[in-house]
Amino acid sequence: MPGIGVLIEEKDGKVKKASLGVLSAAAGAGEREVYALLFGGRAEGHCALLQRYGATRIVTIRTPDSKPLSGPEDQARALNLTIDAFRFEALLGVASPAGKDLLARVAAAREAPLVLDCLGIDLSSGIVRKSHFSGKTTATLALKRRPWILGLRPHVYPERPFPREAEILDFPVSFPLSNRLVIREIRPGESAGPDLSEAEIVISGGRALGSAEGFKILKQCAALLGAAVGASRAAVDAGFAPHAMQVGQTGKTVSPKLYIACGISGSVQHFAGMKTSKVIVAVNCDPDAPVFGKCDYGLLGDLFEVVPALTQELVRGGSTRAMD
Amino acid sequence: MRIYVCVKHVPDTAANIRPLGGPAFDETVKFIINPYDEHALEQALQIRDKVAGSEVVAVTAGRETAAGTLRSALAMGADRGILVKTDAHFTDPLELAQRIGRAIRGEGDGPPSLIFTGKQSVDEEGMQMPYRLAALLDLPVAVDVVAFSMEGEKVTVEREIEGGREVVEMSLPCVIGAAKALNRPRCPTLPDVMKARKKEIRVIEKVELPASVFTPSLEVLEMEPVPDRGRGEILQDSPEKMARELLRRLKEEAKVLK
Numbered sequence: 001m002p003g004i005g006v007l008i009e010e011k012d013g014k015v016k017k018a019s020l021g022v023l024s025a026a027a028g029a030g031e032r033e034v035y036a037l038l039f040g041g042r043a044e045g046h047c048a049l050l051q052r053y054g055a056t057r058i059v060t061i062r063t064p065d066s067k068p069l070s071g072p073e074d075q076a077r078a079l080n081l082t083i084d085a086f087r088f089e090a091l092l093g094v095a096s097p098a099g100k101d102l103l104a105r106v107a108a109a110r111e112a113p114l115v116l117d118c119l120g121i122d123l124s125s126g127i128v129r130k131s132h133f134s135g136k137t138t139a140t141l142a143l144k145r146r147p148w149i150l151g152l153r154p155h156v157y158p159e160r161p162f163p164r165e166a167e168i169l170d171f172p173v174s175f176p177l178s179n180r181l182v183i184r185e186i187r188p189g190e191s192a193g194p195d196l197s198e199a200e201i202v203i204s205g206g207r208a209l210g211s212a213e214g215f216k217i218l219k220q221c222a223a224l225l226g227a228a229v230g231a232s233r234a235a236v237d238a239g240f241a242p243h244a245m246q247v248g249q250t251g252k253t254v255s256p257k258l259y260i261a262c263g264i265s266g267s268v269q270h271f272a273g274m275k276t277s278k279v280i281v282a283v284n285c286d287p288d289a290p291v292f293g294k295c296d297y298g299l300l301g302d303l304f305e306v307v308p309a310l311t312q313e314l315v316r317g318g319s320t321r322a323m324d
Numbered sequence: 325m326r327i328y329v330c331v332k333h334v335p336d337t338a339a340n341i342r343p344l345g346g347p348a349f350d351e352t353v354k355f356i357i358n359p360y361d362e363h364a365l366e367q368a369l370q371i372r373d374k375v376a377g378s379e380v381v382a383v384t385a386g387r388e389t390a391a392g393t394l395r396s397a398l399a400m401g402a403d404r405g406i407l408v409k410t411d412a413h414f415t416d417p418l419e420l421a422q423r424i425g426r427a428i429r430g431e432g433d434g435p436p437s438l439i440f441t442g443k444q445s446v447d448e449e450g451m452q453m454p455y456r457l458a459a460l461l462d463l464p465v466a467v468d469v470v471a472f473s474m475e476g477e478k479v480t481v482e483r484e485i486e487g488g489r490e491v492v493e494m495s496l497p498c499v500i501g502a503a504k505a506l507n508r509p510r511c512p513t514l515p516d517v518m519k520a521r522k523k524e525i526r527v528i529e530k531v532e533l534p535a536s537v538f539t540p541s542l543e544v545l546e547m548e549p550v551p552d553r554g555r556g557e558i559l560q561d562s563p564e565k566m567a568r569e570l571l572r573r574l575k576e577e578a579k580v581l582k
Contacts, residue, residue, distance in 0.1 A: 011486075073464070097486045101467060104452050108459035111418055113541035116451045132547060133447055136341045137349070140546040144416075145539055180464040182493045184480075189488035198486075225581075243470075243505040244484055249337045249446055250359045250504060257580045269337045275550060279578045281570065282556065295556035297573060299566045309563035313571055320571070323582045 003033040003057075003086050004123065007079070007093035007102065008050070010038075015046050018094040018198055020053045020159035022152050026092055027054020027162040029123035035059050035086060036166070037079070039069055047168060054162030059086075059169045073178040076105035081173050083110075088147050090123060095151035096198055107149035115141060116151040117253065119276070134249040134272030153276075154198045155255050158324075189244065196245065199228035200322035201258045202274070204247055207234040208263025208285075208303060215241055217307045218262060224314040226321050230254065230274075232264045248273035257322045262303045266291030283307065325378040325437035325496075327368045328428055330457070331397050332358040333390035334447040347414045347544035355389065357396045360442025362509035364502035367472055368440050369401045369510070378437075379403045383427060385410050385420050391525060398520035399512035405525040414448060418541040419533070421456030427528050428461070435461065435497050438479075443467050443501040454501035464494045467501030 004026045009016045026034045036055035038046070043060040050058050061069070061078050069075050079102070083091055091106060093099040095117045107114035119138060120129040126143040128150065196202065203222050205215055215229065222229045231241035233248050247254055249269040259277035264270060266282070266289060274280070275294075282291040283299045283306050292298040299306050314320055335341060339353035357365075365382065372378045382397035384390045385408040394405035408427050410420070428436055439461075444451040451467075458465035470489065471482035474496075483490045484503055512520070559566045574581040 097468065097484070100451060104455040104467075105459075105465075108452065108455035111456075111459075111541070114417070114450070114452050115542065117449065127545075130449070131550070132449060133335070133341045134337075134449065135550055137343055137547045137549055139347075139544050140548075142543045142545050144542055180494060181466065183490055184493055185491040186485070187482075187489045187491065195486045243503075246504075258574065258578075267338075268340070271552065272337075275552065279574065279580045280553070280556070281574075287558075292558055293555050294552035296553065296578065297570060298556045298558040299570060300558055300560040301563055301566060305563040306566060309567040310570065313564070313567040317571065320581050323580050 001031060001033050002089045003035055004029070005035045005037050005083060005086065005088040005091040006055070007091065007099065008036050008038050008046070009094055009096060009099060015049055016094065016198070017159055018096065018154040020049070021155070021157040022092050022094055023050065023053040023055060024160040024162050025121065025152065025157040026123070027164070028160070032123070033057055035088070037061060037082060039075060039078070043168065047166065051166040052161055052163055053159055054164055055166045056164050057169055058166050059171050061171050061173060063173060067177070071178055071181055071183060072101055072105055073181055075102055076109060077175060077178070078173045079106045080109055082171055083147055085171065090148040090150060092150050092152065095153050096195070099151050103149050103151045112147055112149050113143045113145060114149045115143070117153045118150050119153055119156055121150055121152065131253070131276070134253055134269075135275050136268070136272055153255055155200065155257065193222060194226065194228045196228045196230055196247070197252050197254055199254070200256050201225050201227035202230050202247070202254050202256045202277070203227050203260040203262065204230035204232065204264060205235055205241070205262050206232040206264035207238055207240070209235060209240055212240050217304065217311070221307055221311040221314065224311060224320065232270050261291055261295070262307055264291055265289050266294065325375055327371060327378060327380050327438045327440065328436050329361065329365045329368045329380060329382050329397065329402065330424060330439065330441040330453060331361040331365065331382050331384050331393055332442070332445045332447070333384060333386045333393035334358045334445055337446055341549065343547040343549060346546060347412065349413075349547060351413065355392065357393045358442050358445045360444060360446070360502055360504065362400070363504055363506045364440035364442050364500070365397055365400055365402060366507045366509040367500070367502060368438070370507070371438070371474065381406060383408065383424055385415065385424055386413070387411065394525055395520050398523045399517045400510060401516070404523055407525055407527045409528060409530040411530060414544045416540040416542055417448070417450045417452050418456060419538060421453055421460055422533060422538055425457055425460040437497050439463070439499045441499070441501050443469075443503050454499050458499040463497055463499050465499040465501070466492050466494060468503050469500050470503050470505040472500065472506065
């Protein structure tokens with residue numbers, strides 16, 4: 001039976017929801033073995049979960065001397081050996097920052113087709129959909145050779161239970177570790193919230209916030225929603241927020257369940273980065289702001305009053321999270 | 325040292341894209357140098373300005389019109405340009421990397437010291453060119469680079485990763501994919517633009533790659549515009565009432581909150 005590899009990502013010792021989404025997408029594609037791939041020795045704790053979302057084999061990739069494969073070059077090489085050993089038709093992962101880097105390395109090394117940030121995949125025909133021009137158009141692509149290396153945009157495939165029995169395997173790999181690229185240090189950023197491109201709720205601010213200080217009211221609201229905070233290019237260029245927070249054509253593309261745009265007029269470039277959000281809410285004091293013409297709900301008012309009111313309401317109402 | 329910078333000729337980010345069937349779209353819109361590539365070029369120019377005897381070569385692939393983007397790169401300060409001819413706006417990314425890689429290798433005088441690209445193009449968003457070039461030329465690669473320093477042969481970069489930054493060390497030669505926070509690209513002056521007209525652009529005509537060397541990886545079949553959603557329901561009330569009403573609707577109507 002043909003097999004599909006699914007690269008599983010973890011965060012804080014837990015399997016990412018987005019990885020479970022990819023797993024269910026692979027499991028829903030018909031009669032195929034679905035291999036959940038993990039690095040190191042952490043598979044045991046995740047077995048029940050990975051089976052529940054459709055894995056038929058759970059593979060731990062490890063080096064015989066138990067040295068961790070820390071560098072991306074070694075991880076990519078190990079994944080390529082895994083693809084060869086199990087003859088995968090396709091390797092799927094999440095188009096997260098780490099996933100994109102690793103999948104691109106795997107594809108480049110074997111000259112395989114690579115599509116990152118997929119919006120839809122058909123594993124029978126090799127037809128995939130992705131956004132071009134940051135979401136202004138959607139392109140349909142045909143993959144011309146195997147294996148297909150595909151990174152799925154987070155939240156496009158929600159996790160769906162697909163209970164199966166999985167076989168648990170160890171896959172030892174052995175090769176001299178690469179020393180061409182060495183990770184010296186990891187510096188945590190200031191934001192403690194979820195990663196912008198993977199967050200289920202994003203609340204963004206524009207130049208109307210007036211200062212870096214102004215973003216505090218968004219952060220307070222975000223903390224209560226479990227949301228990530230984003231910014232428009234105008235706010236980033238004005239120095240109110242770091243570029244890592246920019247949403248739009250020259251920033252991050254996000255696709256959350258809920259996007260709240262505060263004091264953002266709604267340029268073509270900004271919408272390019274967030275128009276695939278499930279629900280868009282705009283807060284703006286200008287009744288003629290273009291953003292009101294392309295959102296689901298608009299709140300006409302001063303964001304410095306509306307956002308704190310929203311925060312108050314969230315405090316009053318108790319725990320609120322994105323719907324599963 | 326010789327530094328190559330790959331620049332892409334892309335529609336302006338403010339342009340509306342009108343698909344015309346298959347992979348075609350209305351190309352009468354304004355084209356610009358891919359914004360991320362400007363950051364790549366700026367970094368290359370800063371190195372050239374510090375290291376005596378070095379040269380910055382801007383490389384692009386495309387039709388004749390892509391030379392316009394090479395001229396922009398030359399006006400910013402690149403010393404010369406290479407135009408690798410292709411016959412469509414969208415070319416298979418693997419083929420593109422093969423052609424650009426061959427152009428760089430074919431320059432002779434040994435391997436390049438550094439190759440810079442933007443982390444992605446804003447049109448196709450394939451996010452793979454730096455990786456493919458690195459694999460073809462057997463070089464290490466780091467992408468999403470927001471800080472760059474070099475001491476002798478040692479290159480240290482900071483990469484933007486989930487929840488922070490990663491400090492990575494590599495040796496020359498290597499491939500770097502630039503992100504926007506890397507630097508602030510310089511603006512050419514009018515004399516720079518005039519000077520750029522006299523700089524050399526080498527054109528490499530399209531030759532068919534033998535099937536033994538190359539089979540394509542993918543093909544764009546179709547593009548559709550993504551419509552904006554219509555006008556939303558606008559609430560206008562006191563901040564408190566709007567906040568309460570919004571949360572109610574997000575829970576009961578849109579069902580995105582619980």
